[in-house]
Amino acid sequence: MAELILEDIHKQFGSVVAARDVNLNLPKGQFVCFLGPSGCGKTTLLRLIAGLVNPTRGRILLDTKEITHTPAHKRNFGMVFQSLALFPHLTVGENVAYSLKVRHVDKATRRKRAAKLLDLVQLTGFMDRHISQLSGGQQQRVAIARALAIDPQLFLLDEPLSALDAKLRENMQLELRELQQRLGVTTILVTHDQREAMTMSDLVVVMGPDNRVHQVDSPLEIYRNPADTFVADFIGSSNLLKGLCSGPHEITIGEKSLVLEELPEILSSGTQVTVSVRPEDIHIVPGVEEGDNRLHGSVSFIRDVGSSVEIYIDCNGIQIISQSTPKGRPAVRQGDMATVLLPPAACVVLKS
Ligand code: ATP
Numbered sequence: 001m002a003e004l005i006l007e008d009i010h011k012q013f014g015s016v017v018a019a020r021d022v023n024l025n026l027p028k029g030q031f032v033c034f035l036g037p038s039g040c041g042k043t044t045l046l047r048l049i050a051g052l053v054n055p056t057r058g059r060i061l062l063d064t065k066e067i068t069h070t071p072a073h074k075r076n077f078g079m080v081f082q083s084l085a086l087f088p089h090l091t092v093g094e095n096v097a098y099s100l101k102v103r104h105v106d107k108a109t110r111r112k113r114a115a116k117l118l119d120l121v122q123l124t125g126f127m128d129r130h131i132s133q134l135s136g137g138q139q140q141r142v143a144i145a146r147a148l149a150i151d152p153q154l155f156l157l158d159e160p161l162s163a164l165d166a167k168l169r170e171n172m173q174l175e176l177r178e179l180q181q182r183l184g185v186t187t188i189l190v191t192h193d194q195r196e197a198m199t200m201s202d203l204v205v206v207m208g209p210d211n212r213v214h215q216v217d218s219p220l221e222i223y224r225n226p227a228d229t230f231v232a233d234f235i236g237s238s239n240l241l242k243g244l245c246s247g248p249h250e251i252t253i254g255e256k257s258l259v260l261e262e263l264p265e266i267l268s269s270g271t272q273v274t275v276s277v278r279p280e281d282i283h284i285v286p287g288v289e290e291g292d293n294r295l296h297g298s299v300s301f302i303r304d305v306g307s308s309v310e311i312y313i314d315c316n317g318i319q320i321i322s323q324s325t326p327k328g329r330p331a332v333r334q335g336d337m338a339t340v341l342l343p344p345a346a347c348v349v350l351k352s
Helices: 042-050 092-096 098-102 107-120 136-148 166-183 194-200 219-224 229-234
Strands: 002-013 016-027 031-035 057-062 077-080 154-158 186-191 203-207 213-217 239-247 250-253 256-259 272-277 283-286 294-304 309-315 318-324 337-341 348-351
Touching: 002 042, 016 042, 016 186, 016 203, 016 213, 031 042, 031 166, 031 194, 042 077, 042 154, 042 186, 077 136, 092 098, 092 107, 092 136, 098 107, 107 136, 136 154, 136 166, 166 194, 186 194, 194 219, 203 219, 213 219, 213 229, 229 239, 229 272, 229 348, 239 318, 250 272, 283 318, 294 318, 309 337
Parallel strands: 031 186, 031 203, 077 154, 154 186
Antiparallel strands: 002 016, 002 057, 203 213, 239 250, 239 272, 250 256, 272 348, 283 337, 294 309, 294 337, 309 318
């Protein structure tokens, strides 16, 4: 059952298009990340869902009820922003229970609820501390508890972890994911950090520099089957090889042919395509080995980063990067001739 639906949402600020023709169907209880480069419209989309800005056109529905023009304070959504905006003059407990006070909930109930939420975010006993007495990570947890105080229908987070150092950030990512799973609250997180999106989400919404949604899928699906060249390049790293369809199972790259299991039906002979192959799927063998799905070139650079080895091969102007574990390291050295093997199952064909 779909919970949140965005129908043909378009947002323009003067002549600037911030979000272009967005259609989304986000199921209940999922952890969703809006991922994309700076300026692609992630925050705008989140603010439209929150009711902080109105769309230029389009509709937003929650559980089949239209909320496009419902004011933010009537949407019952919890929000955490990058600038946590905690109230410095209030205690931790008062911050957490603030929205309940606004809703005229009595003091004893507020304190009980705040204590329960502080347990949930692992701040038991912090109720009467002042905000200035907390570390960055603890303040983050207070902001999360405060957003959850109203039992929100949607939990919206705009890069809330970006100010934290790398280690704390990873811990908070795990905690947040665990908390969301325990509560089952539908959550949307805006991030430009693909690792964050890939490790936390059920669904990733990838937005591009054209302010459109390019793909909505599970992290694994997005990695294995990118919808287009932008997604293939933006998520992880990929070898993007330009070629031409030359048969129902064949693509020509330069003068070499690539035989694949099956090409998408929409591609007819002569169509220009891009083949995406992940570096870890590429095999390198020393010397020149003839055959289909093989390119030849010289090893231009080897980068050993301990846990993995990257080998750069120049195949007549086509740059190929392969990645292997130290144990599976191909027996080649810089300057050697080598054969690059592109396994059919690892080749994803994209329209150029
Ligand atoms: P970042 O990762 O840098 O925060 P983003 O993907 O969240 O970027 P948005 O903040 O949604 O991007 O902005 C999308 C586009 O809309 C940008 O070009 C931005 O300059 C523009 N924009 C956003 N808000 C406004 C506004 N209030 N007035 C004018 N232009 C705006």
